[in-house]
Amino acid sequence: MFNKRLIREGKSVWGFLSLTVGLNIGIALLAVLQAWFFSSIVARVFLEGASLKAVWNSLIMILGIFGIRAVFQWCSEICAFEASSRIRISLRERLLNHIMFLGPMYARGERSGELITTVVDGIEALEDYFSKSLPQMVLAAGIPLLILIFVFSLDWKSGLILLLTGPLIPIFMMLIGKMAEKKSLQQWQSLSWMSAHFLDILQGLTTLKAFGRAKDQIHVIERVSDSFRKTTLSVLRVAFLSALVLEFLATISTALVAVTIGLRLVNGTLSYSSGLFLLLLAPEFYTPLRNLGLNFHAGLSGINAAVRIFEILDLPLMNEIKQQTVNDDFIAKSQDQVLLSNFNISFKQVGLTYQAGETPTLKGINFSINSGEKIALVGPSGAGKTSIAQLLLRFIAPASGQVFVNETLLDTISVEKWRDQIAYVPQNPHLFAGSIAENIRFGRSSATLEEVVRAAQEASANEFIMNLPDGYQTHLGEGGTRLSGGQAQRIALARAFLKDAPLLILDEATSNLDLESEYFVQEALQRLLRGRTALIIAHRLDTVFQASRILVMDQGQIIEEGTHEELMEVQGLYFRMVKEYRGELL
Numbered sequence: 001m002f003n004k005r006l007i008r009e010g011k012s013v014w015g016f017l018s019l020t021v022g023l024n025i026g027i028a029l030l031a032v033l034q035a036w037f038f039s040s041i042v043a044r045v046f047l048e049g050a051s052l053k054a055v056w057n058s059l060i061m062i063l064g065i066f067g068i069r070a071v072f073q074w075c076s077e078i079c080a081f082e083a084s085s086r087i088r089i090s091l092r093e094r095l096l097n098h099i100m101f102l103g104p105m106y107a108r109g110e111r112s113g114e115l116i117t118t119v120v121d122g123i124e125a126l127e128d129y130f131s132k133s134l135p136q137m138v139l140a141a142g143i144p145l146l147i148l149i150f151v152f153s154l155d156w157k158s159g160l161i162l163l164l165t166g167p168l169i170p171i172f173m174m175l176i177g178k179m180a181e182k183k184s185l186q187q188w189q190s191l192s193w194m195s196a197h198f199l200d201i202l203q204g205l206t207t208l209k210a211f212g213r214a215k216d217q218i219h220v221i222e223r224v225s226d227s228f229r230k231t232t233l234s235v236l237r238v239a240f241l242s243a244l245v246l247e248f249l250a251t252i253s254t255a256l257v258a259v260t261i262g263l264r265l266v267n268g269t270l271s272y273s274s275g276l277f278l279l280l281l282a283p284e285f286y287t288p289l290r291n292l293g294l295n296f297h298a299g300l301s302g303i304n305a306a307v308r309i310f311e312i313l314d315l316p317l318m319n320e321i322k323q324q325t326v327n328d329d330f331i332a333k334s335q336d337q338v339l340l341s342n343f344n345i346s347f348k349q350v351g352l353t354y355q356a357g358e359t360p361t362l363k364g365i366n367f368s369i370n371s372g373e374k375i376a377l378v379g380p381s382g383a384g385k386t387s388i389a390q391l392l393l394r395f396i397a398p399a400s401g402q403v404f405v406n407e408t409l410l411d412t413i414s415v416e417k418w419r420d421q422i423a424y425v426p427q428n429p430h431l432f433a434g435s436i437a438e439n440i441r442f443g444r445s446s447a448t449l450e451e452v453v454r455a456a457q458e459a460s461a462n463e464f465i466m467n468l469p470d471g472y473q474t475h476l477g478e479g480g481t482r483l484s485g486g487q488a489q490r491i492a493l494a495r496a497f498l499k500d501a502p503l504l505i506l507d508e509a510t511s512n513l514d515l516e517s518e519y520f521v522q523e524a525l526q527r528l529l530r531g532r533t534a535l536i537i538a539h540r541l542d543t544v545f546q547a548s549r550i551l552v553m554d555q556g557q558i559i560e561e562g563t564h565e566e567l568m569e570v571q572g573l574y575f576r577m578v579k580e581y582r583g584e585l586l
């Protein structure tokens with residue numbers, strides 16, 4: 001239950017946690033005082049025949065104590081909630097930032113549903129750990145000791161019973177702890193797996209329907225849900241069993257104290273008020289231990305979630321890895337200068353491996369893009385074209401070789417400043433939930449509406465936007481208007497126009513656009529390419545003829561390089577691809 005790293009996280013809210021513990025200790029002390037007043041009132045009224053007037057002040061005191069306890073309880077819950085919510089907000093922010101910095105290549109390799117469960121449910125699961133389990137662990141050690149002092153000072157025999165029976169509860173919890181931990185971990189993994197699978201199915205619904213496989217997936221969902229149900233039931237079984245045993249132990253122990261007190265009351269060796277006082281204190285002794293047991297399982301879920309959260313937070317960022325290898329003198333140079341002038345980019349012997357031990361995706365890549373040039377990358381699927389774009393965008397880092405901007409190593413330029421120089425138009429641009437204007441403003445958040453409209457006009461998007469019911473304010477994304485592939489492409493081009501960056505990286509859409517969209521997209525592209533340096537991943541060969549140079553890739557290597565005419569003359573892979581594309585027989 002003590003997770004060192006989680007406890008370290010708690011340091012930032014130490015004040016609130018200490019206040020929670022302090023207030024609860026106050027509540028326990030008040031409970032002792034309340035028991036004292038109560039037992040003395042009962043003894044005076046029943047044994048000494050005291051009138052209501054005689055015990056009036058004591059009754060007022062009990063009422064007062066009761067009120068203060070309620071206020072303390074309220075404050076302690078607020079403090080516990082404040083502590084846990086601050087930690088959750090900070091952890092969620094760090095986790096999201098880290099995932100952002102890890103970049104799209106990391107997110108692509110993970111199951112989105114599992115990541116969402118970790119970021120949303122995982123962080124929420126920490127609430128009970130910080131607001132209940134952690135303070136309860138301190139209270140379970142402190143309050144029984146405090147009560148023992150009072151009990152021992154009054155009656156050592158009852159004290160001894162509490163001292164001997166109290167540790168039975170933590171010992172029992174330790175015994176079931178291992179089993180509970182395993183079951184709780186299984187439940188967490190099962191939940192992550194179920195969320196991941198469910199999101200997979202939602203995202204692939206079109207494919208599943210098109211291939212008539214939707215029904216199969218219902219059975220898979222049933223299986224996954226059933227496994228989650230079973231693991232949840234087994235966790236509940238352990239939780240019920242432990243709650244039952246905890247209650248049993250606490251009740252038996254309290255009964256033991258009661259019987260010994262009763263016998264001594266009959267024998268007259270213990271005063272009535274002391275006996276009643278001790279009887280009232282016995283449950284207070286076991287309450288924090290029982291609460292610890294009740295919150296034990298909730299705390300375990302938090303710990304299991306934390307393991308995955310810290311696993312992600314510990315993943316090294318690409319820049320951290322690279323910075324270690326870069327010479328300090330390099331960094332000392334004013335790297336940003338290089339971005340102010342026209343820049344040439346060169347790849348020197350660049351190699352890339354996505355996973356250690358696997359065959360390299362890129363091998364010995366050498367090429368350069370001079371300022372103002374439009375370079376087209378062509379090649380069969382899986383040749384490594386997108387990987388080159390990802391390297392240039394710095395979503396991944398080369399395993400070997402270097403990328404230079406003029407004479408400066410790309411790794412030594414700040415990532416943000418470098419990406420400011422790039423407008424990236426991906427194959428399938430993502431449209432976020434929000435208005436069309438907001439979506440175009442992803443190009444430049446400070447742009448005015450006039451600038452947004454101008455960018456849309458240049459991207460041949462203004463006309464279709466104006467035909468939408470709310471024009472630029474039309475809501476896109478979840479619950480909003482759906483755009484066609486060609487329209488989404490033009491929104492992405494409008495973003496690029498708005499960004500007005502000197503380097504354009506364009507991953508051509510592979511999906512076929514309708515003729516009208518195709519015409520508008522091509523027209524906008526020509527305008528966008530004008531005066532810019534560009535790297536174009538060309539999937540449709542009729543668009544590469546105008547490139548200054550074409551790089552032909554195959555199996556992670558550049559195997560041909562030249563203009564369209566030069567490459568056609570060589571009659572190599574490019575020649576064959578063009579012939580195939582045109583439907584001509586070789």
Ligand SMILES: Nc1ncnc2c1ncn2[C@@H]1O[C@H](COP(=O)(O)OP(=O)(O)OP(=O)(O)O)[C@@H](O)[C@H]1O
Nearest residue numbers: 105108109354361380381382383384385386387388
């Ligand atoms: N995140 C990743 N993790 C592991 N391997 C990857 C990853 N991304 C790409 N690959 C592998 O790297 C190789 C090159 O992929 P890449 O996407 O660069 O090819 P491509 O030429 O752009 O293909 P396409 O034309 O189909 O988009 C492929 O074998 C692919 O499976």
